[in-house]
Amino acid sequence: MAPERETQETLSNLLREDRRFEPPADLAAAANVTAEAYEEAARDRLGFWERAAERLTWAQRWDTTLDWQPPFAKWFVNGKLNVAYNCVDRHVEAGNGDKVAYHWEGEPGDSRTITYADLQKEVSKAANALTELGVGKGDRVAIYMPMIPELPVSLLACARIGAIHSVVFGGFSATALRSRIDDADAKLVITADGGYRRGAPSALKPTVDEAVKDCESVEHVLVVRRTGQDVEQNERDVWWHDVVERQSDQHTPEPHDAEDPLYILYTSGTTGKPKGILHTTGGYLTQASWTHHAVFDLKPETDIYWCTADIGWVTGHSYIVYGPLANGATSVIYEGTPDTPHRGRFWEIVQKYKVTILYTAPTAIRTFMKWGDDIPAKFDMSSLRVLGSVGEPINPEAYVWYRQHIGAGRTPVVDTWWQTETGAIMISPLPGITAAKPGAAMQPLPGIVADVIDDQAQSVPNGGGGFLVVREPWPSMLRTIWGDDQRYIDTYWSRFDGFYFPGDGAKKDEDGDLWLLGRVDDVMLVSGHNISTTEVESALVSHPKVAEAAVVGATDPVTTQAIVSFVILRGAADEGADIAKELRDHVAKTLGPIAKPRQILIVPELPKTRSGKIMRRLLRDVAENRSIGDVTTLADSSVMNLIAEKLPSAA
Ligand code: 6R9
Numbered sequence: 001m002a003p004e005r006e007t008q009e010t011l012s013n014l015l016r017e018d019r020r021f022e023p024p025a026d027l028a029a030a031a032n033v034t035a036e037a038y039e040e041a042a043r044d045r046l047g048f049w050e051r052a053a054e055r056l057t058w059a060q061r062w063d064t065t066l067d068w069q070p071p072f073a074k075w076f077v078n079g080k081l082n083v084a085y086n087c088v089d090r091h092v093e094a095g096n097g098d099k100v101a102y103h104w105e106g107e108p109g110d111s112r113t114i115t116y117a118d119l120q121k122e123v124s125k126a127a128n129a130l131t132e133l134g135v136g137k138g139d140r141v142a143i144y145m146p147m148i149p150e151l152p153v154s155l156l157a158c159a160r161i162g163a164i165h166s167v168v169f170g171g172f173s174a175t176a177l178r179s180r181i182d183d184a185d186a187k188l189v190i191t192a193d194g195g196y197r198r199g200a201p202s203a204l205k206p207t208v209d210e211a212v213k214d215c216e217s218v219e220h221v222l223v224v225r226r227t228g229q230d231v232e233q234n235e236r237d238v239w240w241h242d243v244v245e246r247q248s249d250q251h252t253p254e255p256h257d258a259e260d261p262l263y264i265l266y267t268s269g270t271t272g273k274p275k276g277i278l279h280t281t282g283g284y285l286t287q288a289s290w291t292h293h294a295v296f297d298l299k300p301e302t303d304i305y306w307c308t309a310d311i312g313w314v315t316g317h318s319y320i321v322y323g324p325l326a327n328g329a330t331s332v333i334y335e336g337t338p339d340t341p342h343r344g345r346f347w348e349i350v351q352k353y354k355v356t357i358l359y360t361a362p363t364a365i366r367t368f369m370k371w372g373d374d375i376p377a378k379f380d381m382s383s384l385r386v387l388g389s390v391g392e393p394i395n396p397e398a399y400v401w402y403r404q405h406i407g408a409g410r411t412p413v414v415d416t417w418w419q420t421e422t423g424a425i426m427i428s429p430l431p432g433i434t435a436a437k438p439g440a441a442m443q444p445l446p447g448i449v450a451d452v453i454d455d456q457a458q459s460v461p462n463g464g465g466g467f468l469v470v471r472e473p474w475p476s477m478l479r480t481i482w483g484d485d486q487r488y489i490d491t492y493w494s495r496f497d498g499f500y501f502p503g504d505g506a507k508k509d510e511d512g513d514l515w516l517l518g519r520v521d522d523v524m525l526v527s528g529h530n531i532s533t534t535e536v537e538s539a540l541v542s543h544p545k546v547a548e549a550a551v552v553g554a555t556d557p558v559t560t561q562a563i564v565s566f567v568i569l570r571g572a573a574d575e576g577a578d579i580a581k582e583l584r585d586h587v588a589k590t591l592g593p594i595a596k597p598r599q600i601l602i603v604p605e606l607p608k609t610r611s612g613k614i615m616r617r618l619l620r621d622v623a624e625n626r627s628i629g630d631v632t633t634l635a636d637s638s639v640m641n642l643i644a645e646k647l648p649s650a651a
Helices: 003-013 025-029 036-043 045-053 083-096 116-132 150-161 174-184 205-212 282-295 314-326 345-353 362-371 396-406 485-492 533-541 579-591 616-623 639-645
Strands: 064-069 072-077 100-105 111-115 140-144 164-167 188-192 194-197 200-203 220-224 237-239 261-267 275-280 304-307 330-334 357-360 386-389 413-415 450-453 465-470 504-508 514-519 524-526 529-531 546-556 560-569 599-602
Touching: 036 045, 045 064, 045 282, 072 282, 083 116, 083 150, 083 282, 083 314, 100 116, 100 345, 111 116, 116 150, 140 150, 140 174, 150 164, 150 188, 150 261, 150 314, 164 174, 174 205, 174 261, 174 275, 188 205, 200 205, 205 220, 261 314, 275 282, 282 314, 304 314, 304 345, 314 330, 330 345, 362 396, 362 546, 386 396, 396 413, 396 533, 450 504, 465 514, 514 533, 524 546, 524 560, 529 533, 533 546, 533 560, 533 579, 546 616, 560 579, 560 616, 579 599, 616 639
Parallel strands: 100 330, 140 164, 140 188, 164 261, 188 220, 220 237, 304 330, 304 357, 357 386, 386 413, 560 599
Antiparallel strands: 064 072, 100 111, 194 200, 261 275, 450 465, 465 504, 504 514, 524 529, 546 560
C-alpha cells in the first residue's frame, strides 16, 4: 500500500460518528433557503451570486460579475455602492428607523438600545468627524477599542467615507499594535480610555500612547471615554465627545467602487509577520449578508441575533457588523467576559433579550461544559431556535452538549467553517435543509466550490482524507495581502496549482460530507500513520470526565511522533488515581490502539490565542522538554506556568 493511501485511510477511519439531527419541521417549512439553492448555484454559479448581490442596494449596477486573473479576482466590476448606506440608511428609508439595530450590554450591567435611526445619526456624525480630522477615501484608520457601540460606529463611518479600517483586537500589546499601524501606514487611531473586563476597568489608552510614540504616520488619536480612567493627554489626542458629538448628524454617503478596499484585518498565522488581509466592498458585503441570511435563517422582523465574538476578529466584522446590519437584523452586543459577574452571564443575556440565534465558539462551549450543566439549566432559553459554532473544529461531544443543554435538544447547530481570508462562511449546514452530523461542517454553501485533495492534487474519494481546497473564486475572498501580492500568491495559491489552499486538513465521509481536521501543521505522524489532533481530542472529550483536550505529536525515537495529551476535567469529575490509564484506554477503544496517547497530563488550563484557538505549538515545546517559544499571541501567558507545574505528575 502506497504511503499516501495509507494516510488517507488512517485519516478517514478513525472517528465514527453515526448521530444525525434532522431540521425541525417548522423551521424547514419556513426556511429562507431551500435545497433548490444548491441546484441553482450548480447550474449557474455566477448567476447565483448576482442574485445574492441584488439583495443589496447599488448606486450603479456592475457590468461584469467576475473578472478572474488567477489568483486575482474582481467581483461586480464597475458596480458602485456604499456599505454604510446598505447597512444603515436604507433600513431607515424603508421605514424601519425605529427598529433596534443593537441591544448593547456593558459588562458592569449598563445597557444601550440603538435603533437604525440612531445608528444613522451616530455614523453620520462620526463620518463628518473623520473628514474634519483629515481622513479621506483610501486612508487607513487603526481601531483599537473595547466592545462598545462606538466600535461598530467607527467601522461604518470609515466604510461610509471610503477610508480603510484596520481593527486591532484590544488585547494586543503596544508592539503588535505598532507593527499593524506601521504596515498599513495608518493616519488615525480610534481608541478608548479603557473597557470593562472581568469586573474591572482595563486601560487601553496607555498601550496606544506607547504604540504611537515617534510614529509619524499617525496624525490624530480619537479617544472615546468609556471607563473614566485617567488618560495622558498628548498633542495628537482628541476626545470623541468633543469632536464627534458636535458634528451634524446629516451626511450623504458617496457610492464607492465594488472593488474599493473596505478593510484590512491582520491574521498572525503560525509564523512570521502578521498578514494584512485585504477585503473589498461589493463582493464582501454580498457574501457576508447572504450567508448570514442563509446559514442562520435570519428573519429580521422577529429574530434577536447574538454573535459572542469580539469585533476585533473577522467573525465580529462579518457577523456582528456587516452581515447582520446589511440584513436589517436586531443584534445583541456584549462587552465583557462570560464569567462576569457569574458563570451564567451568557444565559442571563439570552433570557433577557429573548435571543433566538446564538453564534459562539467551541472554546466557549467546552468551557461551559466544564462549568457544569446546572448553570444554563437555571435560565429560560426557550427563545433559541438556531445555534452556530465557529473558530475551531467542534468536537462531537461539545456539539451534542450545545444542542442539548443550550438548545434543549430542539435547535439545529450549524458548524461554520471559514477564515479571515475567506471573509464569510464557506462550508456549513443550512438549518432548514441539512440533517447535520455532530462535528461535521457538512457541505460547501451554494456558490462555493470546495474539495478535499491528496498531495497529488487529486480529489479524494468518499471516505478519504487530505487537504481542503477551494477550486473557484468566491465574492468575499481576500484580494491580496496588503502591500505584498507575492506573499499572497506564495501563501495561498502555490501549494496546489490553481487552487486556494487554506492550510486545513479535512476528510470526506462515506456520504461525501466534510469534516475539518484542524491545521495541517498540527497533523501527527505516528508509526507511519497520519493522525489528526482533532480526532484524538474529540475522542478524549467524548469521555464523561473530560471537558477539554489538546493533543500534540512529540518526537519519539520509536514511533517518529508519539501522542501527548493535555486534558482539562469537567467541573465535578474526580481525577482518581487511574485517570490517565482510563483515558488512554478510552481513546484506544474509540479510535483504535494506534491513536492511544503515550502520555496524558491533567492541566487546569490550555494555552489559547486571544481568539480562543488552542496553541498546540507551545504544548509541543512542553511535550518535547524545550523552552517555550513565542507567547506574544497567547491570551494569558501565566497559563504556561500552570501547565509546567503539572509536569512532574506526568503519567
Ligand atoms: C472565522 C475564523 C481560521 C481557521 C481555519 C480553521 C479554523 C474556523 C472552523 C475551523 C474547523 C470550523 N476554523 N472555523 N476549523 N471547523 N467550523 O475563525 O477565522 O481566525 O482566520 O481562523 O480557524 O483552522 O483555517 P480565523
